Amino acid sequence: MNCDDVRMTLRDYQEGRLPTAAQGGVRAHLEACPDCAHVDAVEQELTSALEHRLPQYPASLALKRRIAAQWKVSTPKRSRWSWWRPSLIPVFACVALVLVGAPIFYYERAAFQDTNATSAMVGEAVNDHLRVLSSQRPLEIESGGLHQVKPWFEGRLDFAPIVSFEGDADFPLKGGAVGYFLDRKAAVLVYAHRLHPISLFVFRAGGLHWPAKDGSALTMEERGFNVIMWRQSSLGYALVSDVDRRELASLAAKLQSMP
Ligand SMILES: [Zn+2]
Known part of the structure; x- marks a missing residue:
């Protein structure tokens, strides 16, 4: 079993899917060949990272920052108005709330006052x-x-x-x-x-x-x-x-x- 044979079957070997004889052959080669042993170690680490670590952890703060930076870069250049717009959205929301809510509030208060009076x-x-x-x-x-x-x-x-x-x-x-x-x-x-x-x-x-x-x-x-x-x-x-x-x-x- 040469190095190419070992690397072709390395994933199957790691997951124990090879026939017993082939499994033994790969193990013997890895013990004797530092290069293949290194590839095997890297492969195992990568497999472990992909299958277990990445899905288990939420995005780090650094990753979020990178993503945020990506979004900023991809946002088209803003006009002066659009630059102000995000900060005005809460203002508009408040104004809308007052405009919609005030008559209801006023009506309820007036009705309450009428009832009271x-x-x-x-x-x-x-x-x-x-x-x-x-x-x-x-x-x-x-x-x-x-x-x-x-x-x-x-x-x-x-x-x-x-x-x-x-x-x-x-x-x-x-x-x-x-x-x-x-x-x-x-x-x-x-x-x-x-x-x-x-x-x-x-x-x-x-x-x-x-x-x-x-x-x-x-x-x-x-x-x-x-x-x-x-x-x-x-x-x-x-x-x-x-x-x-x-x-x-x-x-x-x-x-x-x-x-
Ligand atoms: Zn080898």
């Missing part, structure tokens, strides 16, 4: 009704009818409350008082339904968050009270009572339908 108004209406109920003198004027109540408000309010429903057998008008609704003065008219008192607050509507459109009413329940609120031109109306929602709505309809 509305519930604050409903809460205030119930509080004012409880104040009327718990007041030592709930009514500053006991009603002899609307013609008596309306003039009484003159000079006591900074607006003219528009209330035309003077009460009937179902909802008699019991009297009136001056109160506050949030930050503003309010005319308080107290009606009754059987034994249930009903408070009507009339106040300037400006500057408050009215969820419903002009004329349409908002009906809510808060702490066991029914609250119906609506706006007519510049005035806001809040009707509060523990009477049934349908019955309260019928009074609201009477108050709204009056000229």
Whole structure:
């Protein structure tokens, strides 16, 4: 077996694929021939590197740098604009995010604020009704009818409350008082339904968050009270009572339908 024969079969020898006699022949030659022994050693090292080491290790930092250098070299020459473009991409991304996100955020915040403001108004209406109920003198004027109540408000309010429903057998008008609704003065008219008192607050509507459109009413329940609120031109109306929602709505309809 000469050197050429050995080198031709070296891979098979290394992997033990040769017949036993040939395997012994190659081994004998390698022990006697330093050149072939050297080739055998190099080959084994290379095989080991290819089959085991390279796939096992991630790219080194140096390799990454080389690859990065390759990419830089192969990138076409940039114009001044394209040189700036990569650094502007985050800026554009932020601007896009703001443009897309801001209306959603604004809308959600506005909706949240509207909801908050509305519930604050409903809460205030119930509080004012409880104040009327718990007041030592709930009514500053006991009603002899609307013609008596309306003039009484003159000079006591900074607006003219528009209330035309003077009460009937179902909802008699019991009297009136001056109160506050949030930050503003309010005319308080107290009606009754059987034994249930009903408070009507009339106040300037400006500057408050009215969820419903002009004329349409908002009906809510808060702490066991029914609250119906609506706006007519510049005035806001809040009707509060523990009477049934349908019955309260019928009074609201009477108050709204009056000229
Ligand atoms: Zn040899």
